[in-house]
Amino acid sequence: MSPLASLTCRLGLLALLARRSLADCISFGMDFQSGGSYFQNINSTDPFTFVSEFEGCNNDTANNVLVDPNGNQYLCTDTPLTPDDTPEMSTCPIDKDQLFTGPWSVLILSNNGDGDPIAYERDFSLTVGPQSTSTYTPTVTATAVITPVVNATSTTTSTTTTTLVAVTVTSPSTTIKPTTTVTPSQVTVTSTDTLLTLKFTKYSLSIVKTTKTVTATCITPTRQPHQDPTCRITPTVVTAAAMQTHKAKPVFRRVADKAAPFEMSKYLKERRERLEKARSLDESLGRRAPDPQPLVVTDTVTSDWTTTTSTSTAPATTVTYTTSTVVTSTVTPAPVTVLSGKATASVVTVTAPTPTKTKTKYTVATSYTTSTKTTTVVITTKTTPASVKTACRKAGGTLH
Template sequence: MFSPRSTFVAAGVLLLSAGGALADCVSYGIDFQNGGQYFINKALTQNFSSVSQFEGCSAGYSDVLLVDPKGDEYVCTDIPVTPDDVSQLSTCPILKSQMFSGEWKLLLLGNNGPMNASFAYERDLYLTVGEQVTSTITSTITWNYTTTPIITTTVPSTILVTSTAQNNQTITLPSATARKTITPPAVTSTLTKFFTRTRQSFTKSLTIVTETKTASCTVPPKPNQPDPKATFVPTKPKFAAFASLIAVQAQSSDTPADPVEVRRRMREARLRRGMEVPDRLQEHRARKRSPDSSTVFVNADTVANTTITFTAPATTTTEYELTTLTSTTTLPPKTVLSGKETIFITAPTPTKTRTRLAYTTVTKITTLYKTFTFTTTVTPTASVSACKHRGGHFPGH
C-alpha cells in the first residue's frame, strides 16, 4: 500500500521532467553524513536511528529507507520536512547488534507538498560494526626531589707531641749531698673536635580528591553540502512511484550505475574531501567520527608514582687532616754526690696531646605534599535521549 503522501509523486516527477530541475527542498545528515565512516557498537540492543535536517521544503513528510550492503531494505519511521534546520529523528527496524560492517545507504524520499516536485536523496555510509573496547588510563603523580651533594676539603692540622728522654749521664760533684731527678711517666690528654653532617630525607603526602561532572553531548556540525541525489532504486512497492524520479536523477548525474564503479567514485570523492584514509587508519577515523564510541576510557583506581631528582649546587665541608710532630726533650744529667745522702727530685710530669675527630649526623626530613583529583563522569538517562534526538552522542555511548 502506498502512503497518502505518495499519491503526489507522479505529479512531482512530471514537474521535474518539465522543469528540468529539482525543487529547492534539500536534506542534510547530522549524526550520519554522506561519505562518512562510523563505528557501531554491536553490544547495543537498541534500534539504529539517524537524524536529518531539511531546508526549503514546503510541507509533508520524508520517508526514510535503510539499505544494508547485501541490498536488504529497512523502512524507517518517517519524519517531517518542516520547519527548516530542525533535527528530526528516524528509527529503523534493525538492532545495532544485528548490523554488520560494509557500505550502507540511507534514502530520504518525499513529496514536498502537493504542488511541488518530489525529492529523493541518498547518503552513502561505511559502517564498522564491532565490540567496544575499554581502555584504562593510569594517572601519574610526579614527585620532585632536590638533593645537595657535599664536597669535602681537607685542612692540614699539626699535632705536637712532646716527650722527655732519660739522661743516663752522671755528674759527680764534690758535695755532701747527692741529688737524683726522677721523671714521672708522661700523661697523654685527648682533644676531641666534633663535626656535624646534615643528611636529607624526603617523605610523600598524597591527598586523593574525587569529583563528579556531567558528561557533555557532542553534536556534529551540519555539513556544508546537502545530501546528493539518490541513485539506488528501492524494490519495495511502497516506493515504486519514486523509481522514475531516481532514474531521471541517475541519467542527469555523472554517477555511473555500475556498483563497482559507484564504489570507486565514492572512494575518490572521499579522498578529495580528506575523508578516506589508508586501511591501517580506518579504525582510528571511525572512532573519531562515530556516533557510538569504539573505545571507552576509564581511570585506574590507583595513581602511578614517578620521581624526578634534581641536583642542587654542592655545599662544601671542611675536615682536618692530622699530622703528628714529635718533640723530644733530654733531661739534664744526673748529679751524684759521693758518699752522702741522695735526694730524689721529681721532675714535672711531661704531657702529650692527641686530637680525635668525631662526626655526628643530623637528618633533615622534608615532606612533599600533592593533591590528585579523580573525576567521575555521569550521564543522566534523560540527557542521553535528548542528545540522541539532536544527532549527538555522549562519550562512551
C-alpha cells in the first residue's frame, strides 16, 4: 500500500469513527456472526445467503459484499435498512458447492439516506465439506410377566403293626394245637398324582413400523449482543461513501473488479488471526452450524433394531407337596396254654393278609404357550416445503 493510500484509509476510518459517535444506524449478524465458525454443505447447490438486522437507520438500502479467503469480492443483493430489528436476507452470486474452507467476510455499506454513511465488516470462518450422516437405530422393549412358584410341604402319618410269636405255657390238658399268626411285611404301593399344571407364556416380539410425515421446524438464531465492527476492507465492487475523506455527497456506484488499494496479503493474515483469537475467547461459536452437521437419520430396517425384554412379577403361585411317615407298633398275642402230661401238636401257622400302604407322589406339570407382543414404532420423516425453506432462510434460521 502506498503511503498516500494508507493515509487515506486511516483518515477514512477515523472519519467514520467520528461520525459513528453521532450516528445511530448499526447492523447485526444473524445466521453468520462476527467471530463465528460455521459448517456449509458442499453438496448443496443453494446460493450462499446471509441475514442481517438493522437499528436506527434511515429509509435506505445497504450494499452487501462477500469477501472470500483469497480476497475476491462478490456483490450480493441489497437489503433494506428499515424497519428496525427485522431479518433481511442477502443472496450472493456463489453457490455452496463453490465455497471453500477458510476466513470469509461480509461488508455492509450504505449511504444511510442523506445522513451518516455506514461501513461495517462481519468476519467469520467457514468449514466446507460433505454433510455426514449419523444413523439412529431404535431400541424396542417388550414386557413379559413372570409368575414365581412357592413350594409348601404337608405330612401324613401311617402306622405299621408287627405281631410277636405267642408265648407257650403248660397247663393241665390234653393235646393242644397252638396257633401262630404271621403278618407279612407291609407292602408299599406308589401312585403318582398331578397336583396342578403351571401354565407359562413364552413371548416373541413383533414390530409394526408406521411412518409419520412432519414439516421441518425452523430454528431462528439469537442476535449477537454486539453490533458489527467497523469495515477494514476496502471494497472493490462498490464505492463506500463512509470510507471516503472528501465532503461530497456520498453516492454508491458499482465499479469493475480491480486490485484493492491496500496490501491484501497483510489484511488476510490479520483477518485470520482475528478469527482465531475470537474462537479462543468463545468456543461456543465453533459449535454453530447453519447447515446441520451431522444429519441424523433413522434406520428403517426393523431387523437392525435392538430388542429387549423387561419383566414384571405377578403374585406367587403356591404348590403343596404331601409326604408320608411310617410309625411301627408291636402287638403281643395272648399266651398259648399247653395241658400238662399230654402231647403237644405242631404249631399251626396262620398267615394274615398282607398289609399294604399306598404312597402317593405328587408332581407339578408345566405347559407353555407362545404370545406375540406387538409393538408399534412410529418413524418420523421430515418434509420441507419450498415455502418453509425460503421463509426460514430469510429469517436466518436452520431447519431441524
